[in-house]
Amino acid sequence: SLAHAEMLTSKDILSKKEFEILKEGLNSIDEDLKQNKIDWSVQLEDIHMNIENELIKRVGEIGKKLHTGRSRNDQVATDLRLYLRDIIDEVCAELSVLQKNILELAKNEIYTIFPGLTHLQIAQPISFAHHMMAWFEMIDRDFERFTEFRKRVNVLPLGSAALAGTSYNINRKLTADLLGFEAISKNSVDAVSDRDFVIEFCSISSLLMMHFSRWAEELIIWTTPQYDFVSLPDKFCTGSSIMPQKKNPDVPELVRGKSGRVFGSLVGLLSLMKGQPLAYNKDNQEDKEPIFDTANTIISCIKAFVLLIPEISLNREKMLEAAGQGFATATDLADYLTKKGVPFRDSHEIVGKIVQKAIELDYQLTEFSLEMFREHCHLIDKDIFEVLSPEGSISSRTSYGGTAPAQIERSIDEASESIKSRRI
Numbered sequence: 209s210l211a212h213a214e215m216l217t218s219k220d221i222l223s224k225k226e227f228e229i230l231k232e233g234l235n236s237i238d239e240d241l242k243q244n245k246i247d248w249s250v251q252l253e254d255i256h257m258n259i260e261n262e263l264i265k266r267v268g269e270i271g272k273k274l275h276t277g278r279s280r281n282d283q284v285a286t287d288l289r290l291y292l293r294d295i296i297d298e299v300c301a302e303l304s305v306l307q308k309n310i311l312e313l314a315k316n317e318i319y320t321i322f323p324g325l326t327h328l329q330i331a332q333p334i335s336f337a338h339h340m341m342a343w344f345e346m347i348d349r350d351f352e353r354f355t356e357f358r359k360r361v362n363v364l365p366l367g368s369a370a371l372a373g374t375s376y377n378i379n380r381k382l383t384a385d386l387l388g389f390e391a392i393s394k395n396s397v398d399a400v401s402d403r404d405f406v407i408e409f410c411s412i413s414s415l416l417m418m419h420f421s422r423w424a425e426e427l428i429i430w431t432t433p434q435y436d437f438v439s440l441p442d443k444f445c446t447g448s449s450i451m452p453q454k455k456n457p458d459v460p461e462l463v464r465g466k467s468g469r470v471f472g473s474l475v476g477l478l479s480l481m482k483g484q485p486l487a488y489n490k491d492n493q494e495d496k497e498p499i500f501d502t503a504n505t506i507i508s509c510i511k512a513f514v515l516l517i518p519e520i521s522l523n524r525e526k527m528l529e530a531a532g533q534g535f536a537t538a539t540d541l542a543d544y545l546t547k548k549g550v551p552f553r554d555s556h557e558i559v560g561k562i563v564q565k566a567i568e569l570d571y572q573l574t575e576f577s578l579e580m581f582r583e584h585c586h587l588i589d590k591d592i593f594e595v596l597s598p599e600g601s602i603s604s605r606t607s608y609g610g611t612a613p614a615q616i617e618r619s620i621d622e623a624s625e626s627i628k629s630r631r632i
Contacts, residue, residue: 209234210235210386212277213227214382215378215379215380215383215386216378219378219379222276230274232267233271236266237263237266254280260272260274277367277376281371282396283366285365286364286387288406288495289365289389291499292361293358295409298507299354299510300354302511303347304630305514306513306517307623309514309517309518311623313520314616318617318620320336321524321527322335322437330531330533332537333537335611337620338611341619347419348626353412361405361409363391364380364389366380366383367383368393368400369396371397371488398486400487401486403480409503410474410502411474414467416506417470420463420513424460424463424464425464431455437527437530439521440521442455444458444515463512469505473501473502477499532574532598535563536601537573538562540595540601541555542555542559543555545559548587562584
């Protein structure tokens with residue numbers, strides 16, 4: 209309203225004296241709003257009319273001039289964009305803190321052996337830091353989605369009026385500059401009637417929560433006695449009301465559960481908009497609860513992980529033990545044979561037979577003697593035992609983006625520089 213009044217004054221639609229009176233009145237309302245001193249009236253229909261009525265009470269008839277050249281339709285569309293812009297900035301700031309915490313954890317665990325899983329079964333040894341950097345990359349894409357989305361949010365609808373624009377000689381560019389908008393909406397009908405930016409916010413938030421839910425699921429699994437890879441501080445857990453031995457990972461479970469809440473908001477908004485003809489319809493009052501709830505939910509979940517990540521305790525011995533099970537280095541044995549000149553498909557078949565023999569004997573591959581290996585392929589030499597160790601397996605994965613320590617260090621350095629260069 210202040211920006212709109214200043215713009216009207218610049219075009220001589222309001223006098224400078226009128227502007228000063230409106231400015232004083234609006235600033236006094238702003239102060240009382242902050243102190244919760246405004247009495248809201250249902251009879252006045254909505255927030256816009258309540259504020260306008262309060263302004264008229266304070267400054268008299270001049271207050272009635274504020275609404276010149278605008279509508280509640282373009283006002284609420286502007287309000288939503290201003291709100292989302294602030295939320296996006298808060299989300300991005302919190303995500304950056306979370307990523308820094310992930311990087312700190314990764315830096316300390318580059319040489320920690322961890323069982324990489326596929327299908328929830330032990331697949332290949334990796335570094336725990338490498339797994340954490342997978343989390344980092346997920347959040348990095350979420351961060352990019354929010355920052356790219358901010359450009360589409362930062363478009364000014366004000367000046368579109370009810371749906372057709374206004375006959376007053378207004379300066380929308382000035383209003384945009386005063387409110388920090390980078391662009392102006394190009395079609396007045398579209399500007400007041402579409403809520404695709406609200407839907408996009410919930411869509412991006414749903415992707416974020418999907419990632420968080422996957423993390424939460426991993427933490428829940430890792431804390432079980434069957435895995436026992438990590439433990440969480442008591443403040444992130446609760447006990448059972450009946451079983452004294454229980455320590456339940458409540459915070460990850462709550463985050464996992466709240467993903468469904470955000471997904472529901474997205475589906476609800478899509479359903480809200482799908483049958484609306486142009487232009488504005490009262491249905492759009494129903495967009496407020498989903499967007500406010502989604503914003504509160506994702507920010508609280510980010511903050512929960514910000515606090516949780518630095519306090520995760522690792523059971524490194526258990527991780528190392530698991531990484532050596534399930535013939536996790538069988539692929540390394542196949543790669544070893546391929547480097548000796550055996551075609552990979554033949555190597556795959558040879559190793560399959562070796563694994564089958566190990567199962568029959570109830571052996572791990574590291575328990576085979578050199579002679580036992582050579583029964584299957586004469587090219588296998590004593591250096592095979594270095595290849596079959598989890599440490600040897602990890603060190604060999606030197607491809608860009610791989611789990612070798614040098615590659616992890618590179619990825620951490622690149623990630624650190626990327627965060628430093630951000631402007632939030």
